[in-house]
Every structure is written in structure tokens, then in C-alpha cells.
Amino acid sequence: MLPSQASIALRHQYMDALIEQDVRLPWMEVLADNFLNIDNLHFYRAEPLFQHCPLSLHCIGMNLGAMEALNEEYLHAVKLLADRLDAKQVSDHVCFHSLEGAHSYDLLPIAYHPENVRYLAGRLSYVQRFLGRPFCVENISSYLFHRQSVLSEGQFLAGLAELSGCGILLDVNNLYVNGLNLSNDPEAAKDYALQQMAELNAEQVWQIHIAGHQRTSWGAIDHHGAALHEDVLTLLFEATRLYGRKPVLLEWDHNIPPLERVLDELNVVSTVLSAVEREPLGVE
Amino acid sequence: MFEVEASPMFIQGLHEEQRCLLDDIRMSRRKGEAFCQTTQAAWYVPQHLPETGAHSVYQNNFRGALTRSVYGSFPLSSRHMPSDLFNDLVNDYSEQKACETGDIESWPSLFVDFVASKISQNKYSGRLPSYLPDCLRLEWAIDCATRASIQAGDRLTLNKLQQLSAADQLESATLSVNKSLQLLKLPAGMLELWRGLKNKALQLDDSFWRIPLGQAIEIIRREHVSALDGDEPPIALGRNVDIAAGYYAVHIMIDDSVDGRRIGDSCMLSIEPLHSLVYAVLNALPDTFCLEQLSSRCENVLKEQDAEMALEVFIASVLSLMCERKYLCLNASGGGCEGALT
Numbered sequence: 001m002l003p004s005q006a007s008i009a010l011r012h013q014y015m016d017a018l019i020e021q022d023v024r025l026p027w028m029e030v031l032a033d034n035f036l037n038i039d040n041l042h043f044y045r046a047e048p049l050f051q052h053c054p055l056s057l058h059c060i061g062m063n064l065g066a067m068e069a070l071n072e073e074y075l076h077a078v079k080l081l082a083d084r085l086d087a088k089q090v091s092d093h094v095c096f097h098s099l100e101g102a103h104s105y106d107l108l109p110i111a112y113h114p115e116n117v118r119y120l121a122g123r124l125s126y127v128q129r130f131l132g133r134p135f136c137v138e139n140i141s142s143y144l145f146h147r148q149s150v151l152s153e154g155q156f157l158a159g160l161a162e163l164s165g166c167g168i169l170l171d172v173n174n175l176y177v178n179g180l181n182l183s184n185d186p187e188a189a190k191d192y193a194l195q196q197m198a199e200l201n202a203e204q205v206w207q208i209h210i211a212g213h214q215r216t217s218w219g220a221i222d223h224h225g226a227a228l229h230e231d232v233l234t235l236l237f238e239a240t241r242l243y244g245r246k247p248v249l250l251e252w253d254h255n256i257p258p259l260e261r262v263l264d265e266l267n268v269v270s271t272v273l274s275a276v277e278r279e280p281l282g283v284e
Numbered sequence: 285m286f287e288v289e290a291s292p293m294f295i296q297g298l299h300e301e302q303r304c305l306l307d308d309i310r311m312s313r314r315k316g317e318a319f320c321q322t323t324q325a326a327w328y329v330p331q332h333l334p335e336t337g338a339h340s341v342y343q344n345n346f347r348g349a350l351t352r353s354v355y356g357s358f359p360l361s362s363r364h365m366p367s368d369l370f371n372d373l374v375n376d377y378s379e380q381k382a383c384e385t386g387d388i389e390s391w392p393s394l395f396v397d398f399v400a401s402k403i404s405q406n407k408y409s410g411r412l413p414s415y416l417p418d419c420l421r422l423e424w425a426i427d428c429a430t431r432a433s434i435q436a437g438d439r440l441t442l443n444k445l446q447q448l449s450a451a452d453q454l455e456s457a458t459l460s461v462n463k464s465l466q467l468l469k470l471p472a473g474m475l476e477l478w479r480g481l482k483n484k485a486l487q488l489d490d491s492f493w494r495i496p497l498g499q500a501i502e503i504i505r506r507e508h509v510s511a512l513d514g515d516e517p518p519i520a521l522g523r524n525v526d527i528a529a530g531y532y533a534v535h536i537m538i539d540d541s542v543d544g545r546r547i548g549d550s551c552m553l554s555i556e557p558l559h560s561l562v563y564a565v566l567n568a569l570p571d572t573f574c575l576e577q578l579s580s581r582c583e584n585v586l587k588e589q590d591a592e593m594a595l596e597v598f599i600a601s602v603l604s605l606m607c608e609r610k611y612l613c614l615n616a617s618g619g620g621c622e623g624a625l626t
Contacts, residue, residue, distance in 0.1 A: 108342070
């Protein structure tokens with residue numbers, strides 16, 4: 001089990017700072033694809049950090065939504081790493097990124113269709129069984145939407161969790177970005193995110209991600225390269241109220257600031273989580 | 285747990301759509317192109333969002349991933365070069381060398397040859413320094429070495445070493461330098477260079493030597509390439525190599541400067557000190573060796589350097605250092621030694 005506290009993802013930009021300053025995190029997310037070749041110098045550099053706290057292994061390469069067979073070689077590598085690190089959870093995304101070797105290096109949207117729930121649930125279930133560890137999937141941000149989507153994003157995720165027995169890694173920033181890209185209106189975007197969140201129950205949500213995004217004239221780009229937007233913090237507050245305390249991860253992938261600033265922002269996130277607990281019961 | 289198959293027709297339909305979207309993202313050369321008809325029929329872009337805008341986001345992400353891969357493999361060169369020039373190089377490379385697999389880390393492998401060919405053709409208005417390919421080669425060797433796998437199960441750690449019985453196990457064991465260091469034994473590599481890269485983000489300090497990149501590369505070539513080629517004897521250690529208290533220390537500072545004026549952050553390739561005696565042993569060991577060979581090499585080095593140190597103590601310190609740094613693998617099956625000591 002991961003502790004229901006806020007933490008950060010390991011990034012090489014502040015890896016040395018974490019080691020040198022002996023920063024103790026309640027848990028940490030490790031991007032599996034950076035360490036699939038377990039025994040190299042890159043792995044050894046990070047190894048001291050792997051021993052301090054429970055780890056969540058986050059993947060980007062399973063290609064779960066692609067209309068082709070799963071990559072067994074990749075899954076074996078992830079399993080080897082998960083076993084080595086004794087990862088408490090493994091996760092990937094509800095998307096596809098490549099087909100027949102042609103790669104987009106991006107997370108591409110799929111159709112939110114009942115047939116696709118069945119297709120993906122079978123794959124998720126297989127992956128969880130193969131890894132022998134709790135496996136959850138993350139919702140993505142999108143700039144395109146599939147015409148065959150007859151289910152809402154939230155309904156789709158809930159269906160996946162129910163049919164596969166896997167968990168949902170709910171990225172509230174991604175929900176908000178999708179809402180902005182669908183409406184270009186912050187209030188409508190918040191409503192969109194809240195509607196999707198309402199489709200899921202506490203048992204289905206295993207982890208929550210938050211990050212910064214870039215607002216554009218037409219919506220938003222999910223670049224994980226800015227401070228958290230106040231609406232995203234509001235959504236985190238609402239998600240915690242809805243599902244209870246969950247492991248929360250603060251992500252930075254671009255314009256990564258010094259560790260001190262990341263930790264400062266983490267404190268803000270922890271304050272939001274604490275605020276939910278201080279709120280009187282029964283308040284709607 | 286629940287497991288059913290979706291209908292083959294549904295899968296086939298989405299397969300075709302996914303293939304078209306990927307082609308749209310990967311193949312388009314011009315920015316602002318619309319999606320192809322199949323993609324448009326399968327996906328929609330919200331009305332307020334320009335379709336070309338959505339296309340551009342995915343296209344930019346695709347190109348950005350490739351670009352980051354090059355910048356990640358050549359961190360020093362990319363910071364040293366004027367950013368517009370390096371960007372142009374990377375863009376031209378991505379136009380000409382399609383990435384055909386998901387293995388994005390290997391994609392920059394041809395970048396050095398690409399840059400070298402541009403220099404020989406005097407492209408980019410002659411703005412590419414002649415030493416750039418050497419610098420890129422060095423960085424690529426380091427990148428490969430950092431990613432190269434070490435034989436996990438066989439890795440000899442300090443703990444393992446302490447548990448080995450000297451008489452029964454250690455003397456009959458075959459040791460090998462791990463693959464990543466074998467790579468660094470290539471001419472442009474070397475142990476210290478990898479370790480130097482690890483510290484490249486060190487703060488600038490007056491105690492470090494400041495050497496322009498071109499000169500630094502020249503130094504590396506003279507110090508290591510010539511010596512390993514055997515064409516000419518190694519030159520005497522010059523201003524660039526500081527011998528203090530029996531340690532080698534090479535510090536190369538890479539400065540983003542124009543006409544002597546600093547225009548950005550500095551970057552440093554700092555070579556971690558390594559005892560010269562240990563270095564002499566490591567530098568001469570073959571990839572695979574036994575304790576007897578190590579012992580013989582240690583004895584030679586002590587003699588050559590006229591060092592006053594007990595042989596056993598020296599062997600123990602070399603072994604400990606290599607195990608502590610995870611440089612060694614132990615071949616439990618034994619089987620004698622390969623390679624010859626010089």
C-alpha cells in the first residue's frame with residue numbers, strides 16, 4: 001500500500017539533490033521507462049533513493065489502448081523492475097501511443113465505447129495478473145475526441161475499474177485540461193471534471209495526480225511545466241472530499257524548478273489535503 | 285477476473301483509425317496541416333479549437349520528443365553551441381533521419397556522422413566548429429556507457445567480496461570489468477570522463493581550470509586517443525592535468541560565450557580525482573581478468589611508479605574501490621583468464 005499522503009515523482013534534475021539533502025518522502029513515483037535497463041550506471045545513481053520509501057512504478061509504454069497485441073517484452077522488463085523495487089503499485093495510461101512500430105511519443109486518445117471497455121478491461125486484467133501487483137490506469141489529457149465515444153470519460157474509467165479489478169489513477173489536472181479543451185471556459189471545465197469524478201467511487205480511485213498546465217487562447221496544453229492552477233487545487237480538494245485521502249502525486253516534467261520549490265509546492269498540496277480533514281462532516 | 289474479447293470488426297475499425305492518426309502526426313512536414321479524411325472521420329476537434337492547432341500540439345510533441353532525445357544525449361555540446369544553430373541541426377537531422385522504432389534513446393546514434401558530413405560540406409555558413417564531432421562522439425560514448433547494462437546477478441559488491449574465501453573462491457574466480465566501463469575503454473572514453481559527466485553541474489569555482497571546449501577536446505584526444513592508438517608516446521601531463529597529492533584531476537569548463545563574453549550558464553565537465561596508482565591498474569587491465577593478473581599488474585605499477593606500499597594492501601584497495609563503485613562482475617564459474625596484460 002502507498003501511504004495516503006502527497007509526494008513527488010523522481011526526476012533526474014533533482015535526483016542528486018534528493019540524495020545529498022537526504023530528503024525523506026512518504027512515497028515516490030518512479031518512471032519505469034527510465035529504469036527498464038536495471039543494471040546500468042543510471043540505475044545505480046538512483047538506487048539509494050529506491051531504498052528509502054514505498055515506490056509506485058509509472059509506465060508510458062504499455063500501449064494499452066492500441067489495437068494490437070501487448071508487448072510482452074516490455075511487460076517482462078516492467079515486471080523485473082517492479083520485483084526489484086518491490087513496487088507497491090504499477091500504473092500506465094488509458095491511451096495508445098504506437099501501432100506496428102510507428103510511434104507518436106505521445107499519449108493518444110481512444111474511443112470511450114462499451115466495446116472498448118471490454119477490450120481494455122481484458123488487457124488490464126491480464127497485465128495485473130502478469131505483474132502480480134496492484135495495477136491502475138491513468139486518464140489522459142486530449143486535444144482530439146473520438147466520435148464513437150458514447151460514454152463519458154468518467155463512465156469509461158469506472159467501467160474499466162469494475163470489469164478489470166484494476167484501479168484508477170485519477171489525474172484531476174488532465175480532467176480540467178480536457179474540460180478546457182472541450183469548452184474553453186474555466187467554470188465549465190471545473191464542472192466537466194467534477195462530473196467525471198462523480199462517476200467513480202472511492203474504492204476505484206487508488207491514486208491522484210496533479211500538475212501544472214499552460215492556458216492557451218483555445219484551451220490548455222498539459223505540459224506539466226507550471227505551478228498548480230488554483231482550479232486544480234480546488235478539484236484536488238473536491239476529489240479528497242469525495243474519495244477520502246489518497247496518495248497524491250505532484251508532477252513536473254518541463255521547466256522543472258529547483259527541488260526546494262517543488263517541495264514548497266508539495267507543502268501547499270498537503271495543506272489542501274489537511275483542509276479537507278478539518279472541514280466539518282456533512283457539509284456539501 | 286473478467287476477460288472478454290471485443291468484436292473483431294470493432295478492433296479492425298479502430299486499428300485503421302489509429303494507423304491514420306499516427307501517420308498524420310509522424311509524416312506531416314508542414315505545420316498547420318489538417319488531419320487526413322480518415323482521422324477527421326474518426327476524431328473531432330471541438331469547434332473553438334482550430335483543427336490545425338490540435339494537429340500542431342501532437343506534431344510538436346512528436347518532434348519535441350525526438351529533439352529532447354538529442355539534447356539529452358549531448359548535454360554539453362548543446363549548451364555550448366548557439367541555441368539557434370543546434371536547434372537547426374537537430375531539426376534537419378529529424379527531417380532526414382526518421383525514427384523508425386520506439387527506441388528513441390538510440391535515435392541520436394547517427395547524429396555525429398550527420399554533423400561531421402555537414403562540416404565537411406561547409407554547411408551552416410561555416411559556423412560549426414571543427415571539433416564538434418569529437419565532442420559529440422565523446423558524449424555519445426558516455427551516454428551509451430551510462431545506459432549499458434551491467435551483468436546484474438554477477439555484480440561483485442563490497443559485501444560479496446568480503447564474504448569470498450580468499451583461498452578457495454577469489455583466487456580461482458574470473459573477474460570482468462562491467463560492460464559500461466568496457467565501452468569507456470574505447471579511445472574517446474575513459475573512466476574519468478564518465479565520472480566527470482556525473483558532476484557536470486558543479487558550481488563554477490576559481491580552483492577549477494577554465495578551458496575552451498575546442499581546447500578541452502584537443503586535450504582529451506592528446507591525452508587518451510594518441511596514447512591508446514600507440515602511434516606516438518603519451519605527451520607529458522600539461523597545464524590541463526593537475527597532479528596534486530597523488531591524484532589526477534582534470535576539470536573542463538564549458539562556457540556559453542560569444543567573443544569572450546558569457547551569455548548563459550556555464551557547464552563543467554569535472555573529472556573526479558582518482559588515485560594515479562589505481563588509475564594505472566584500471567587502465568591496463570583487460571576486460572576479463574583473474575586475481576593473479578590483477579596482482580601482477582599491481583606489482584608492476586608499484587614498481588613503475590616507485591611507490592612505497594605493501595602489495596597486499598594495494599591489491600585490496602584496488603579491489604575494494606572497484607567493488608564499491610560497482611565496476612566489477614564476478615564470473616562464478618571460473619574458467620581461467622582471457623586477455624593479456626601488457
